[in-house]
Amino acid sequence: MEGDIKNVIRYWMEGEINSFIKVWLSAYFSLCYCYFSGKLLPKGTTRLAAFLPVVCLFLFLPLQLNSVHLSGTTAFFLAWLANFKILMFAFDNGPLSAPSISLSRFIAIACLPIKLQNSKENEKNISSAKGHNSILNYAIKALLFALILKIYDYDDYIHPRVILVIHCFHIYICLEIILAIAAAMARGLLGAELEPQFNEPYLSTSLQDFWGRRWNLMVTRILRPTVYLPVLNWSSGIVGRKWATMPAVMSTFVVSGLVHELIFYYLGRVKPTWEVTWFFLLHGACLMAEIVVKKEVNGRCRLPRIVGTMLTVGFVMVTGFWLFFPPFLRCEADKRGLAEIAAVGAFVKDLVRALNVTVNNL
Structure with missing residues (x-):
C-alpha cells in the first residue's frame, strides 16, 4: 500500500x-x-x-x-x-x-452543480437555515468521512456486505462534500446564495421522494426540462395526461442510466457491462408502479413515515449492492480513490513538516 x-x-x-x-x-x-x-x-x-x-x-x-x-x-x-x-x-x-x-x-x-435562488425571500430563508445548520452538518459529515477512511484500514476483518454499506455512505458523503465545495466556490465568485444539492436522502419516504426531492437535486433540475417534460408533452397526446408520466419517468431513468455508464467508463476505462443502466431501469419501473398505486389509492392509505423510509432506503441500498456497486468495485475505483486520498494526506504531511523545518531554521 x-x-x-x-x-x-x-x-x-x-x-x-x-x-x-x-x-x-x-x-x-x-x-x-x-x-x-x-x-x-x-x-x-x-x-x-x-x-x-x-x-x-x-x-x-x-x-x-x-x-x-x-x-x-x-x-x-x-x-x-x-x-x-x-x-x-x-x-x-x-x-x-x-x-x-x-x-x-x-x-x-x-x-458547476448550482442554481441561483429565484427570489430574495427564498434566498433569505435558505441562507438563514444554512447559517444555523450547515456548518455543524458538514462538520459532522467530515468527521464521518474521516471515520470511514479509518475503517478501511481494517477491511480485512470486516464482512464484505458491511463494506458495501460503508461504500454507500462513503459515496454519499463524498458527493455532498465535493458539491458543497463547488457551491462554496461559486458563492464566493458570484456573491449569491445557492440552492442545496442534497436534501437528507436517507430520510426519503418513497422513491418519488428520493429521486425527485432529495437526491442530487441539480441532476433532477437538468433532466426535468431536457428529458421528462418533452416526453411528457409528447406522450400526453398518445396516452392522455393521466398516464403520460409513465413514459416520461422511464425515459428520464434511461438517460440517467446511460450517462452513469459514461461516468463509470471515465472512472475505469473498461467496456460497459450495463449493470448500472439496469439499476436505473429497475428504479424507473418501480417508480412507475409507485405512481400507479398512489393514483389508485388516492391518499386513502399511507404507510407510516418510518416504514416508508426503511423500505425506500433499504431498496436503494439492496439494488445498489446488486447492480450499481459491482462495476464500480471491479474497476477498483474504490481502492484507487483511497490511494489518492492517502497520497494527498501524505503530501500535506510532508508539506507541513517542510514548513515547520523552514520556520525553525529562521
Missing part, C-alpha cells in the same frame, strides 16, 4: 495536476466561446451547430485525466451538467438563457 501511495504521489506531481489545469482552461475558453456565440447567433439549429464541437470536447476532456477524483468530478461537471445546459442554451432554455447574465455567472452556472 505504501508503494502504491508513493506512485500516486509521484504521478500527481508529475502530470495529473497539470492535465487538470489544462482541461479546465480548455473548458473555460470553450464556455467563453459559447457565451459570446449565444449573443450573436439565433437560437435553434444554428446555435446548436455552433455548440456541438464544445459538446464533443467536453465528452473528450475527462479522458485526459486518470485519477478517480479528478476524472470523476470533471466528467460530472463537464460531460454531464455543462453539456446538458449548453444544449438547452442552444434553444434559449435553461439557466444559461437568463437575460443579462454575466460571463462569470455563465461559466459558473454552466459547469
Whole structure:
C-alpha cells in the first residue's frame, strides 16, 4: 500500500495536476466561446451547430485525466451538467438563457452543480437555515468521512456486505462534500446564495421522494426540462395526461442510466457491462408502479413515515449492492480513490513538516 501511495504521489506531481489545469482552461475558453456565440447567433439549429464541437470536447476532456477524483468530478461537471445546459442554451432554455447574465455567472452556472435562488425571500430563508445548520452538518459529515477512511484500514476483518454499506455512505458523503465545495466556490465568485444539492436522502419516504426531492437535486433540475417534460408533452397526446408520466419517468431513468455508464467508463476505462443502466431501469419501473398505486389509492392509505423510509432506503441500498456497486468495485475505483486520498494526506504531511523545518531554521 505504501508503494502504491508513493506512485500516486509521484504521478500527481508529475502530470495529473497539470492535465487538470489544462482541461479546465480548455473548458473555460470553450464556455467563453459559447457565451459570446449565444449573443450573436439565433437560437435553434444554428446555435446548436455552433455548440456541438464544445459538446464533443467536453465528452473528450475527462479522458485526459486518470485519477478517480479528478476524472470523476470533471466528467460530472463537464460531460454531464455543462453539456446538458449548453444544449438547452442552444434553444434559449435553461439557466444559461437568463437575460443579462454575466460571463462569470455563465461559466459558473454552466459547469458547476448550482442554481441561483429565484427570489430574495427564498434566498433569505435558505441562507438563514444554512447559517444555523450547515456548518455543524458538514462538520459532522467530515468527521464521518474521516471515520470511514479509518475503517478501511481494517477491511480485512470486516464482512464484505458491511463494506458495501460503508461504500454507500462513503459515496454519499463524498458527493455532498465535493458539491458543497463547488457551491462554496461559486458563492464566493458570484456573491449569491445557492440552492442545496442534497436534501437528507436517507430520510426519503418513497422513491418519488428520493429521486425527485432529495437526491442530487441539480441532476433532477437538468433532466426535468431536457428529458421528462418533452416526453411528457409528447406522450400526453398518445396516452392522455393521466398516464403520460409513465413514459416520461422511464425515459428520464434511461438517460440517467446511460450517462452513469459514461461516468463509470471515465472512472475505469473498461467496456460497459450495463449493470448500472439496469439499476436505473429497475428504479424507473418501480417508480412507475409507485405512481400507479398512489393514483389508485388516492391518499386513502399511507404507510407510516418510518416504514416508508426503511423500505425506500433499504431498496436503494439492496439494488445498489446488486447492480450499481459491482462495476464500480471491479474497476477498483474504490481502492484507487483511497490511494489518492492517502497520497494527498501524505503530501500535506510532508508539506507541513517542510514548513515547520523552514520556520525553525529562521
